[in-house]
Amino acid sequence: MAKDKKTPRPRAETPKGFRDYFGTEVTERAEMLAKIAAVYHRYGFEALESSAVETVEALGKFLPDVDRPNEGVFAWQEADDDGKGDWLALRYDLTAPLARVYAQHRNDLPTPYRRYAMGPVWRNEKPGPGRFRQFYQCDADTVGTASPAADAEICAMLSDCLEEVGIPRGDYVVRVNNRKVLNGVLEAMGVTDAGQAADVLRTIDKFDKVGEAGVRELLGKGRLDASGAYIDGVGLSAAQAEPVLAFLTSKGADVAATLANLRAAIGGSPIGAEGVDELEQIAALLDAQGYGADRIDVDPSVVRGLGYYTGPVFEAELTFEILDDKGRKRQFGSVSGGGRYDDLVKRFTGQSVPATGVSIGVDRLLAALREKGRIGGAAQGPVVVTVMDRDRMADYMQMVADIRNAGIRAEVYLGNPKNFGNQLKYADRRGSPAAVIEGADEKARGVVQVKDLILGAKIAENATLEEWKERPSQFEVPRGELVAKLREILAGEGQG
Amino acid sequence: MAKDKKTPRPRAETPKGFRDYFGTEVTERAEMLAKIAAVYHRYGFEALESSAVETVEALGKFLPDVDRPNEGVFAWQEADDDGKGDWLALRYDLTAPLARVYAQHRNDLPTPYRRYAMGPVWRNEKPGPGRFRQFYQCDADTVGTASPAADAEICAMLSDCLEEVGIPRGDYVVRVNNRKVLNGVLEAMGVTDAGQAADVLRTIDKFDKVGEAGVRELLGKGRLDASGAYIDGVGLSAAQAEPVLAFLTSKGADVAATLANLRAAIGGSPIGAEGVDELEQIAALLDAQGYGADRIDVDPSVVRGLGYYTGPVFEAELTFEILDDKGRKRQFGSVSGGGRYDDLVKRFTGQSVPATGVSIGVDRLLAALREKGRIGGAAQGPVVVTVMDRDRMADYMQMVADIRNAGIRAEVYLGNPKNFGNQLKYADRRGSPAAVIEGADEKARGVVQVKDLILGAKIAENATLEEWKERPSQFEVPRGELVAKLREILAGEGQG
Known part of the structure; x- marks a missing residue:
């Protein structure tokens, strides 16, 4: 459509979904990350900066039965002599590269290997307001130990990080749940079909949104949602659904009460008992270090990540109130999540390697610090x-x-x-x-x-x-x- | 080639030419960059972090007459509704993105705009020993002023940065040259043909390697190189070649002597006089701030970048000796380069915007600090x-x-x-x-x-x-x- 044959001027624009960061946007983030890195370092974690580019094979992002990567990543094919080289991609998180690094360098790394990483990741997703295709993650993981002490350590470190960057005690809580307890509940219910178990998981994922009554309906016949559409239910009987609801609502007045409720919910399930024991150990270890339930609490209503993780699951929520878009008060919400995942390295080596870790949402935490007036004052000009x-x-x-x-x-x-x-x-x-x-x-x-x-x-x-x-x-x-x-x-x- | 139908295990490897950085490799770099950022900040420069991904169009990396980017960048085509979206690429330096950012945001930025940027860049080049396809750059640039005071400031700041990170005074020198002086020399020689001027530039680029006698031969008939091959010369007469050689070897006992030699070399060329005046101003401004020729010197033998830049050119060399691969003593060499470039923003806006800046070679400088024993001691374990x-x-x-x-x-x-x-x-x-x-x-x-x-x-x-x-x-x-x-x-x- 150019009017003459001269090359038209290029548009001076970032690609869609990308942005630039100026001045204090850069330095405030750097300062926050430096504080978090200091805490991670004090806990014995070592810095790792893996390459931003990985083979699609290592990321595990090939589409099934197709020789192309899936669309969630930015990927391209290397030109080799035949014009058909490896598919490369930008990392979409810091966990998949950790699994690759650990598998590649495991003979040179200590066991367990505590590492932290901070840097940009890229997602080839539809951008939206406040949703960018490049953003920062800030992770800490311990690879090579199944000990609940490693999970407890991650929770304590997360709590320390939040206080170090300027979230006062009382304004946050780290909540801990356990996938194994849920598995125990399913076992106690007699849900053995993998498809049905997945349906139950998908349903409890909506607990945050639809609450106890909503989940009860969705586990049973179904539910009329806010838009008027009817959502089919999982089809469990009310009696069958009860243990899951007991699990989700088992939070008691203190940790002992919560654990007692959980033991009741899992019936005689061995995997469930293992999960409750882990939660008990984590709570005891944290208590010994002075982290009470005001900072780190066992809370079975935390459902985010229960589908992904294999053991303990953590979430840090900021509990102070802000006004939402419509001027209504609501809690600030989640700034960090994590948990135990035991199969990531196995893809490479065939051997299962236990791992646990946490990821801090850098932009969310910066927004929280701005809300609290900890950062974002007028920048000091020259x-x-x-x-x-x-x-x-x-x-x-x-x-x-x-x-x-x-x-x-x-x-x-x-x-x-x-x-x-x-x-x-x-x-x-x-x-x-x-x-x-x-x-x-x-x-x-x-x-x-x-x-x-x-x-x-x-x-x-x-x-x-x-x-x-x-x-x-x-x-x-x-x-x-x-x-x-x-x-x-x-x-x-x-x-x- | 898989022996059965199961997906083979992925290789746990970085892509060719990429690497991971562990522990102190990460923290020592971060500490060095933080010190440099502090100097940049004290000089009034503002942080900028542009997106790692740019449109190929903005980077100016389309091949002539072809709708594909050139092979020096990692690039891929976005899938839009027609399957044919924009070509995107990873940035290959921090200067091209600065031009795009300045063109995009110029109404919101101060004039002049002093900015610094540090971060990885990517080159789709053949990797070699010590040559990686992802590496860090650390730049500072001033956009929007043609004043030689801006060039002088960049040189002073570069000197401060080197001392701040641990290169002692006396172990480095920032050398300044000027492309305009060379243009004046060409004018004085009567070389007006652009092709012949380019030949001369290519030849003096080899000055570092072949020395005065070599350049003399290459400007004339040609030269037998070390491998025995005969390299054709530019074909200038000995008399014609003389002013270029006078330019390259005009370094005198002090700045005044050097400038006098340069004035002789350019004859009556107006552009040449402009160039010598700029060098004189830069030297005077630096002298007033206490930066003597022991730290920042006018040195017309600096030829790196003379082809790329449009005015003053800077290079920081470390002058202490190290042993090379073969055990021979040699100077450590260059760790930073820069200069004035006045046409980068014009691609976007049509208006010429003067700019000057410097890029510090992060890995080279880290290697120098290791040589000097400033970093790289045993890491303090927990x-x-x-x-x-x-x-x-x-x-x-x-x-x-x-x-x-x-x-x-x-x-x-x-x-x-x-x-x-x-x-x-x-x-x-x-x-x-x-x-x-x-x-x-x-x-x-x-x-x-x-x-x-x-x-x-x-x-x-x-x-x-x-x-x-x-x-x-x-x-x-x-x-x-x-x-x-x-x-x-x-x-x-x-x-x-």
Whole structure:
């Protein structure tokens, strides 16, 4: 459709579903991740950065019976001599690469291997509001031990991470459930058909949304949903459905009560008893370290991930309230999830390797910290040294070097200096705390003008004309006292 | 080729040319980048993290007259409704995305826009020893000003970065050259044909390798290279070639002498004079800030990038000597390069936008710091709390929590505790400074055993049997003094 034969100009756009991050969006995330990494490190976890690109084979993302990867990943085929090389893809999480790394390097890694990883992952999914196709994950996993102590450690570490980044105690709870207990419940119910078990799992996945009554209907005959459509049920009798509901609603006044309720729900199932024992051990280990139920709790109503994981399942929820889109109060909700998965490495080696881990939702947690006012204050811009005399750039650069050498963020104005108003507008746009001015007159007298832009903005906003005159926001100081004056202005920031 | 119909096990391998980074490989890089980011930030540069995926169109990587991207990038076509969507690709550097970001967001960005970016880039190139298809770049650029003060600032900042990460003054020099001076030389020579100018540029690119005499031959009739092959020359007369050689060898005893030599080499060329003036301004601005020629020098023998950039060109070289593969001494060499490029944004907007910047070679600089012994010491492993009694895991986890709460990296042994020797082997493999042992007897007496593994290793290596007996590396301390004892051991590390 180009009107002439010249190559049309390229569109200056990110691909659909991708975005750029600017300034504090980058640095606040980096600071949060550094704090989390410090906690992971203190727990003995080692950093791992695997390659962003994996073979589709290693990711396990080939479509059944087709030699093409599925559409959830960004993939391409390498050109080899025959034009038909390996299919490569961008990693879609940090767990699949961990399984590959462990299988590849297991002889050089300690057992158990505690590792953490943070970095972008890519999903070839339909983007939506707030849903991007590249986002950060931040994981910690322990590979090579089946001990519930490893699960307990992950929960304690998750709790520490949340407090370290600025979520106060009382504003979060790490909830623990166990897939084995659910398996025990199914066993107690006599549900042995894999298809029916899967139906039950799919149904309890909706527990968060439809509640106890809704799940009861869906396990039985079915349910009229909010849109008026009738959803067919699993077809269990009310008696058969009861143990699952007992499981989901077994949370008691304290951990002992919850565990007693669970033991009742599983009847005589051995796998169920194993699951309850694990929960009991995890709770006891955490209690010994001082993590009470106010921080980490056994809660069988946690259903997210029960289908994926094979043992204990964890979820960190933030319990403080925010206003949703419609102005209604609701809890902030989940910022992290994880659990035990014992079969990921087996794909590569044939040997089952027990593993447990957690993934922190980086963007969700950043949003939470913004809600709590922990981050997202106005960014500290640089002091701007203005240019009054284009020929004296060397003086200004010397001045800005002095300021920086004192540890103060500063820059010289590098745009066209002709219009001085533009220089102050620039300082404003940069969020500068102060602008420095040295014209020929000041130079001759050995002084500089310092404009306190924070104070200036406050005065402009609130003061009467009288006050304006009485409270100058521009100060003349000897050149030798410039750094001291800037320090004073920076120290006063946020006050007044 | 599979012997049966079962899916064969996937290979546990990174794709060819990719690798994983473990432990200190990750953390040392992160620490170095954080130090560089702090310098960039102090200079007023803002962080930018653009998406890793760009449209091929935005990267400018379509092959001429073909609707496919060139082979240097990893690219794939999006599936849209017609099965024919945009071609997407992984970024191959951080400069092309900056041009796209600036064109896309220019109305929201300050002018000039100083930004830094650090992150992986991908090249679809043949991998070789030490050459990977994913690697880190770390860039800083100023977009929107043609002022040589911006170039000077970049050079000063580069010098600060090198010192900040641990390259001592005297061990590096930032060299500055200018493409405009070379253009002036060509003008003075009467080389106006673009093809011939390109031939000259290609030839001086070899100056680093073949030296003055080699370039002289290549500008003239040609040259027999080391392999015995004859390389055709550009075909200039000796007199015509002289100004280019004068340019390349114009480095004088000080900056003033160099500039005088350059002025002689360019004859009356206006563009050449502009180039020499810029170099003079840059040197004067840097001198005013205290950056002498020992740190940042005008050096016309720097030819890398002269073909790509449009004005000043920078290169940071490390001048200390290392031994090469064959045991010969040579300078460490370049770790960073950059310069002024004024046409990148124009592709998108039609308007020329001046820009200048620098890219630090992250892996090269890390290698240099390793050479200088600044990084790469043995990593500090965690204190390992051993498990003597499987049933008392709660005690051990409480103990490890106490140690961690004192800020000491620590973990409890989570492997099978049956064989105690394996636990000590594990501690060894983890690089642990100490192991803690609490059996039933110790528990009953309220004490713990602490094995100083650093001291133990030293004694085992050096001591006679007598000394061995006299200098125990295992200590019994009251449980309440465990943390104090560990602090003592950690403080003594590296001594003795």
